[in-house]
Amino acid sequence: MSRPRGPTATALAAVGGLALALLVVIPVLALITRAPWSSAADILGEPANRTALRLSVQVSLWALVLSVALGFPIAWVLARVPFPGRRVVRALITLPMVVPPVVGGVALLVAFGRRGLVGQWLNRWFDIQLAYTTTAAVLAATFVSLPFFVVTVEAALRGVDRRYEDAARTLGASPGTVLRRVTLPSIRGALAAGSALAWARALGEFGATITFAGSFAGRTQTMPLAINKALDTDVRDAILLSLVLLGVSVTVLASLRDRWLGAA
Amino acid sequence: MHRHRLAPVLATVVLALAACGDEDKTAAADTTTTADSVDDLDGTVTVLAAASLTDAFEAIAKAFEAEHGGVDIEPSFDASSKLATAIIEGAPADLFASADEANLTKVLDAGLVAGESSIFATNVLKIVVPAGNPMGIDSLDDLVGADVELSLCGDEVPCGTYAAQAFEKAGLEVPAAGDQENVKGVLTQVQLGEADAGIVYVTDVLAAEDVDGIDLATDQLVQAAYPAAVLADASNPEAAVAFLAFLRAEEAQSILEDFGFGLP
Secondary structure, eight states: OOOOOSHHHHHHHHHHHHHHIIIIIHHHHHHHHHSOGGGHHHHHHSHHHHHHHHHHHHHHHHHHHHHHHHHHHHHHHHHHOOOTTHHHHHHHHHHHHHSOHHHHHHHHHHHHSTTSTTHHHHHHHHOOOOTTSHHHHHHHHHHHHHHHHHHHHHHHHHHSOHHHHHHHHHTTOOHHHHIIIIIHHHTHHHHHHHHHHHHHHHHHOOHHHHHHTOOOTTTTOOHHHHHHHHHHHOHHHHHHHHHHHHHHHHHHHHHTTTTTGGGO | OHHHHHHHHHHHHHHHHHHHHHHHHHHHHHHHHHTTSSOSOOEEEEEEEEGGGHHHHHHHHHHHHHHSTTEEEEEEEEOHHHHHHHHHTTOOOSEEEOSSHHHHHHHHHTTOEEEEEEEEEEEEEEEEEETTOTTOOOSGGGGSSTTSOEEOBOTTSHHHHHHHHHHHHTTOOOOOOOOBSSHHHHHHHHHTTSOSEEEEEHHHHHHOSSEEEEEOOGGGOOEEEEEEEEETTOSSHHHHHHHHHHHHSHHHHHHHHHTTOBOO
């Protein structure tokens, strides 16, 4: 492959480099240089911040579990079962990826809030209260992270060579065995990548959560919400907590490197 | 290679569950060590309070917990308007302390207040500027100029409503000033130097570093009244009623006074 040279390549590279510096390198450097490193241990040890961190881990892992449990059947049906309206269903599933999270939060609130379409009956018949609880935070996180798992796994399922499954079946394997012993192992990479993406998205979720679950310490105030709150009280806390989330994101990206970065 | 991706996920799940277990144990230990006072009150009281009450209520909660060993006060702070919406939409809470009557009335009108509300503190507005007052601001008139970057609460937030009243008393148009979500947000903007001036409560100026406060002219003074009430859906009404009474009692009143609040 020949390397493009000349004024066009130089100009494009200059614009790209400038964008990278302005939008990624400088903001990240600012976080690192402004961070209160000397009191980092104290800030991270504060009960309020530890609570937010623990809640974030809990909520994002629950969202991951739900995304996998609900997302795999969806991905499998979309990839394998032809039915009328499949394209519409696929578009609906990916809607939360493009809809502004705050819109998702409002939608969840008017659906499952105390006066919501479904929430009022949940409240009246079963005394179930969803809005502004930890469950609401999990639902909001699942809402935004589910499509990441579905899209990744569905693409992999479509790419599986069906002849191996057919071969297993002609050798007498039950559908369950084929799924477990042939299909799942062949999409292991996509399952891991989809899980990592879904988890990272759940961990960073803010807009739907603050709208549907509010920002209550110990109950719904996950790391992103705690950062938003810290901006009102102590900016140094906000910077340090931001760096923690940044570190997690970089780790997720690094764990996916041979999948995406390795291809280049 | 694929195994490596799943290992960290599993490790995280295990760590998270282990961490949750620890937290529960310490919480249980706390209750046993402190529950030695003779008192039939126990459980958690979720208190939703105006952002301007943050420091005072944290101190009052400690004082109350010292007196009632079995009770755990869990305060959450935000703009009264946002808390009122959360309560109406079903946020589980025991007591609401608002920075104005209007937001408590919203909750009352929704049929969600139990018993009488009671005013437990007052506050007055103050102009807040960065330490040393670099812009030489000394009245509301100085805030309406185009060259002053001003920070105010949104007009639905009590501090924004009160600020609008002050401008009205001064015969001035309320200047546009990028609505902050709560009073602590205004304070932070001035502390960070992102705003040249803001309007907050005298209690915020007292509690903050790196800022100076400027009194409003006597004919422009606006007094804020703080009502509190036990909520109809309180999960721990006995302890909430006791906390409401405690707010009006001598110990809490002197804490409020220490933080610069006026007494009703």
